[in-house]
Amino acid sequence: MDSNLFNLTWEPIEVQQVIDKVVDRNCGAIATFIGTVREMTAGKKTLKLEYQAYEPMAVKTMAQIGEEAQRKWPGTNVAITHRLGTLGISDIAVVIAVSSPHRPPAYEANAYIMERIKEMVPIWKKEFWEDGTRWIGDQRETTSYDEEENQ
Amino acid sequence: MDSNLFNLTWEPIEVQQVIDKVVDRNCGAIATFIGTVREMTAGKKTLKLEYQAYEPMAVKTMAQIGEEAQRKWPGTNVAITHRLGTLGISDIAVVIAVSSPHRPPAYEANAYIMERIKEMVPIWKKEFWEDGTRWIGDQRETTSYDEEENQ
């Protein structure tokens, strides 16, 4: 699989560029997911986020997830770009694009890929609030992990 | 609901413009679906498509579907743009963008909206093959309707 399909970037993500990577004459369906920085989470106001990655392993793991999805949904094309560095409210953190000959596999593979990214790609998010900061994802500090997600 | 969220256009659709309509500080998730013209369907090669609509009713019906989705998934924002006229292979026929505070409603509402568009929005597609043309969707000519869909 072309490793250019799986990217980390410090620049704002151009959604169309990610979509362009999965365009295919025999795919009539493209599902994309865009994860953006949400301002309010459980009543608390986020000022900004910072993303950090174990870069080579993160790219490799995203490619593995893409291959998994293609095994489960043959005929799909997958591209993933994840942003690193400092992000403000409504900035794009991640874009997942999946093309497929027909609709259902495009939606299903896309949702699957997002779940797998959250499970196993070595990328970390630090939240900045008015009263402090925290690296998210640490179970010892995060009793209700789901509440802390930004998507 | 702002009727500008529900559009028909004779020009190529800019995906980013549709996405921009649903960006919301409190939505961390944007799911989009892009329907494109697929070249091969059941071994038959499509040369081009032509879309026609009952325009005012199509816009009104898309807005109704958006409202249905917002009732079922509160807190979502919806935008739909459908292309009309002549389209070539890989051209975009429809873009559906749904934003939501969290992921699952964005995907679910998006898939629901696409189903409803195919059921009830007065838009018709004519397929052009090397050996003829046909308006798709007419049950009397289309015994296996699912096979004829381009998404």
Add this chain to the structure above:
Amino acid sequence: MIQVLLFARVQEEVGTDRLEADAAGKSIKELKRWMEDRYPVSSLSRTMTAVNEEFANDDEVINEGDTVAFIPPVSGG
């Protein structure tokens, strides 16, 4: 008079995208029969209709000035 709008296959069969009909007081079902008698159109019995941009059933009675649209099975998306 009423306006009748035609789309897709029906439009091609009839050869125009709109026509006028002296059909106020008729039901949709009667309008369909009138169309079938007058134009080289395939059966409209299963074709949906809209009156003034709202879906209507075959029993609905058409009023003077209404716009009736024949809606063959849709295929957008």
Add this chain to the structure above:
Amino acid sequence: MIQVLLFARVQEEVGTDRLEADAAGKSIKELKRWMEDRYPVSSLSRTMTAVNEEFANDDEVINEGDTVAFIPPVSGG
């Protein structure tokens, strides 16, 4: 010597993003204990690790020249 890479909370607690350790022949579990003894780091017992960019379990033995990364619970996406 081996390379040890630190991220997120672990990186902040230790105060650096990488260090060297004389840990060839040790298991991951032993390396975790060595880290806990030497640096002001919270318990690493439940922290995942990767050896040369592949996830590894606590029993894996580290070889000379390996790169070991501590992977606190991830939060990308």
